Amino acid sequence: MSSEVNQFEEQEFTTQINRGTVIRILAQVRPYWRWVLGFMVSISLVSVIEASFNILSMQIIDEGIIGGNRETLISLFIQYGLRMFILACLVYVFIILCGQLGERVQYDMRKKMFQHMQTLSFSYFDRTPVGWLMSRVTSDSSRISDLVTWGMLDVTWAVVNITTALLFMFTINWQLTLVVMAVLPVLLRIAAWFQVRILVQFRDSRKMNSKITGALNENITGVRVVKAVRREEKNLEEFNELTGGMYRSAFKAAWLSALFLPAVQMISAIAVISVIWIGGLQVPTGMSIGAIQAFVAYIVFMMWPVQDMARVYAQMQQAVASAERVFALLDTPAEIVDRPNAKDPGTLRGEIVFENVEFYYEKDKPVLKDFNLTVRAGETIALVGPTGHGKSTIVNLMCRFYEPRGGRILINGQDYLDMPLHAIHSRIGMVLQTPHLFSGTIRENIRYGRLNATDEEIETAAKLAGAHDFIITLDKGYDEQVGEGGVLLSVGQKQLLSLARAILADPELFIMDEATSSVDTLTESLIQQGMDTIMEGRTSFVIAHRLSTIRKADRILVIENGKIAEMGSHAELIRQKGHYYDLYTNQFKQELEAKYTKAIETGEYEAVVIAQEEKQATGD
Ligand SMILES: Nc1ncnc2c1ncn2[C@@H]1O[C@H](COP(=O)(O)OP(=O)(O)OP(=O)(O)O)[C@@H](O)[C@H]1O
Ligand SMILES: [Mg+2]
Structure with a gap:
């Protein structure tokens, strides 16, 4: 590191x-x-x-x-x-x-x-x-x-x-000129001596300054953590050390600068006096x-x-x-570029095959080894499994953000390396684990999905995504600013907007990396509705953390150590009593219970109904 x-x-x-x-x-x-x-x-x-x-x-x-x-x-x-x-x-x-x-x-x-x-x-x-x-x-x-x-x-x-x-x-x-020329090298030497030292000090103080900026940045952005773990005193100490160092360098630089000018003036003065003296002696001779x-x-x-x-x-x-x-x-060359004979297949609809795919980010840390998967057109695949075992990597490869180090990925029988990048990226809709919004209004952020969309189309997409209801409660509705990176919105709201954006883009392939952070039951059911809309009839990969999503998938893949440990529908996998069953009993079921209890406690009628329906649907 x-x-x-x-x-x-x-x-x-x-x-x-x-x-x-x-x-x-x-x-x-x-x-x-x-x-x-x-x-x-x-x-x-x-x-x-x-x-x-x-x-x-x-x-x-x-x-x-x-x-x-x-x-x-x-x-x-x-x-x-x-x-x-x-x-x-x-x-x-x-x-x-x-x-x-x-x-x-x-x-x-x-x-x-x-x-x-x-x-x-x-x-x-x-x-x-x-x-x-x-x-x-x-x-x-x-x-x-x-x-x-x-x-x-x-x-x-x-x-x-x-x-x-x-x-x-x-x-x-000319005689006087020679006198001046004798002084010149001395002056140059002295000037160089001073300037180099002054610059070293300035450089040090600038380096300190960037460290200070970095420390400030971390402390300001992480102010909640700093307070929570009570690191204020320690941080202040470190900060004082840095500013002290900067002060010393800046002071030295100022001190040297102050000496420099008088030194130059002294030498000039020597030259001037010599000239006046020698010149003065020549006045009688013209x-x-x-x-x-x-x-x-x-x-x-x-x-x-x-x-x-x-x-x-x-x-x-x-x-x-x-x-x-x-x-x-x-x-720096781009690592992923179009191959010379890349041909746009016209569509990404069709069967997708991962054939003996190998992948690593760092040379001796393999992430995927001999990964094989065939996805039928229109199928919804849910990827589940422990953290860091390769789920995001699989969808990153699917989107060709990275390319397989070995093996092939075929779309409709054609190796996707033989397609132009644009042909792939323009037909994939993505909702990331941490949805990214750009500063601007809600409308502009949804329009990112398709730049020539009309306001009506944007609203329709927002309605389909289940985002419309919360948008109209905002003061300025669709014209509300989301802040830098969308800080003014909650995680759930950001997801709803990302969904609207993806729906507007009308992609042929949909990919979603679900956020683990819990959103409230109502928002969750809204997100679910939005996802149902977009996944309808489209090949979809969803890295799923919510039972509601997983249950609806055609096939669930349990990914462990870069391999498919188990594969099947919810009911099938429950019957097998393997990895998925463990995951379900240890995690999902408890979450479901907790959600149900909380809904009853807070007395949110709608949430209770949703939780109840879910419990029933999972077959308990
Ligand atoms: N950009 C990267 N550079 C280097 N290593 C990476 C990078 N991204 C992921 N990894 C490593 O690759 C492995 C698989 O990561 P991946 O993100 O696919 O896991 P994941 O199953 O999506 O986990 P999570 O559920 O936490 O999102 C991990 O060991 C991770 O440390
Ligand atoms: Mg991930």
């Missing part, structure tokens, strides 16, 4: 930047190369114009102020204003381009991931934590898009800034005051990107790590 968890532990940074990954990242922006070119050109122009301001200032000082030439001064100011205006326009352009490009790249990647995830098989989701997938789609895609927009922008800006600054400096005075001032300005101009380089590089590493995870997801 622990090794599995580690596999999904976040690797925030990659130590080496893989060329293949970088090329693939760039491929993501290829369709938008014009935008990239656009923002690169505008940021370069911005950099050049900014650099030219220093020359302009030099001219203003030397020619306008010291030279005392009013005309020149005015024309220089006009130039200043004009360049300022162009600069503003260019800044606007690159922000717009980068922002929009970022959104597009993110959208593309999220769409690709989402589309791909929909094709992946159940076995992938068994292995992969949901949180891991969510992070890929949200934070990783935004990191990648940041890299190809603001990251690229930063790099372009830095390169152009440093080059133009050096060029302008050389044109003013060096102007304006030129010295321009030099100082260029040093400051260059320092920004230099101190930023380490951060940009670290962000790059981070984005590449993100990209590797995203690409790993996109490269």
